[in-house]
Amino acid sequence: MLKGVRKLIPRVHKLDPGCLLRMSTQAPRSITTHSDDQLPVQRPRAICRTPESDPVKTFGEACLMVRKPALELLQYLKNTNFTHPAVRYLLYGEKGTGKTLSLCHVIHFCAKHNWLTLHVPDAHLWVKNCRELLRSTYNKQRLDQPLEASTWLRRFKTTNEHFLSQIKVEEKYIWNKRESTEKGSPLGEVVEQGLMRVRNATDAVGIVLKELKRQSCLGRLQLLVAVDGVNALWGRTTLQREDKSPVAPEELALVHNLRKMVDNDWHGGAIVLTLSQTGSLFKPQTAYLPHELLGKEGFDALDPFVPILVSNYNPKEFESSFQYYLENNWLQHEKAPTEEGKKELLFLSNSNPGQLERLCAYL
């Protein structure tokens, strides 16, 4: 369900602000928003993100619904004080209520306002199903994940290309006997190095994070750290070493660096996090509150934060979502446009956005 999101994000910055573009399928994934932030009444669109029946591909556009939690967050972000330490905002809620998409909305907003977005689409992917675990060259206790790190670097590159040439590295980094990055060279070189030499990808990620933190502290840029599924950083992993002993999340270099990033010991930006039960490991299905999903360790690490609850659709939101589907002829059932059909859908999905989307996929 997040694959669609991943593809969405790289095109964010190409959007002209404020216009409702419907691009063709060639460049399908642009997010259009109705930029009427003050009036929460206007909810023109809804977004769908299932990879199988991806309306993004079908409609040729990706649309977001402007909802209250996102608006609240945007309000906070507009009033961020860049001299204070970065504030952490945590989006939490039941399964399928729209936390990830609220995050997307925020990212889009920040991208439009020329922040540097550091987006981790799903932290759970880093703690499970990893094919290669290498011993880190930088620190003997930690483990590298070259594949995940290179994927992330690629995304980062496409998302923030124009920043990469502007930011200059403050230190000299030696990769191996032959290659090194001098001080003052653009960040793009570090990223290239990580992408070329996959073995060093994790270290490249670590360097990028460190540099960005430093730069934002110096006030040269505004940084938005957006992590989805942040409870993965403090849970358990399903990874094992060769001798079948379990790996704790701290031993993964990526996780370690990300934890440092999510700490509020830097200023010049904001941190927006999302909890997710769907990809989480060893957590009960009904858990959705921060302390349940983060555990004691995570909660203490993230404390203090601003919690933002994302709940099911209210009637107006449901209405507009329904209208969007109808307009785009997504609902083919003959009873779908009727009042009864709408009431049925309302009942069956209980106004849960995720459920509604899944139901409509069949119709």
Next chain:
Amino acid sequence: MAAPCVSCCRGLSYRLFLGLRVNFAQRQGYWQTLPVDAQTAPESQILRLIHTTVVTTKKNVSASGRDSYTEDFIKKQIEEFNIGKRHLANMMGEDPETFTQEDIDRAIAYLFPSGLFEKRARPIMKHPEQIFPKQRAIQRGEDGRPFHFLFYTGRQSYYSLMHDTYGKLLQLEKHNDPFPQKTESMNPIGSRWLIKEELEEMLVEKLSDQDYMQFIWLLEKLLTLQYGPAEEEFIQRFRRSVTIQSQKQLIEPLQYDEQGMAFSTSEGRRKSARAEAVVYERGSGKIRVNGIDYLQYFPITQDREQLMFPFHYLDRLGKHDVICTVSGGGRSAQAGAIRLAMAKALCSFITEDEVEWMRQAGLLTSDPRVRERKKPGQEGARRKFTWKKR
């Protein structure tokens, strides 16, 4: 028991053969109960015995026990039954005069409690008419001459009945004027013709489907003519009343809680799940199951569709709030149980007609299907062990 009469001669020879066997097999107890006048000459004795013996093809006579019961025997059984009834009444401390069959059944169930599942295997005490099957009366005189003029047709009762009916029909046609007017017929509602099995039982004879249909056709034709009270009585012998489905759905009374909101409670069951639902009159369509929202309790859409069914049928989707508790069973059984409970509770808020519609839609019937027992020698309830050729 009705003697199946395929054809007279063939049956006769059969019976001859088997009757002899019977003769040799059971000597003591059987013959002594026979009336003396029946045993005049050996041949006629055999003939008669055979005639009264119910002999079908390949029937295990010894296993089925004695098949013919003479009138005296039946009379004696009836006397014994009555005496036994009075004794039973005394035992139970009730009045022997007003001791009905239901009282007898209750008394027997109390005195001989049985854990058997099959109701017919439990001890019963009923009037001998109901226990001993109907017999044919003796059909030949002492000289071997049959009493009935249609004896040699093989099915004397059936043909005599057809003869009588047709005679009545002709009579009525003769009496009636050429324009037959239909009297108000009593048949449409509330009664039906006898079914084939019932007719067979009445005539103590086997019938074929065509015979039965012929007979009913004759009766129908009779109905179209004007008839008097005698014919009416004749026809009524062949009609049975049909009980109208008049089980009234028990409508729960409304209760009112503190805020003055009306609500109604009821229970439902499905397999081994038990549910109790409280439906409030005004609400926004929220349902809470065991304190959890129904979307989380039933993540499967099918279960939620089950919950939706009663409301959707009555077109009251967003109008009621429900709070229910459920236990036992699996997810599907729990969904079914809650659905039944909700439908029953909804009855108190809707009109009689809608209750009837719900009943016809099957919303108010509790599903009788339960898990079938596993039988020995099979792997499951129906599945047999893998058949191996050798």
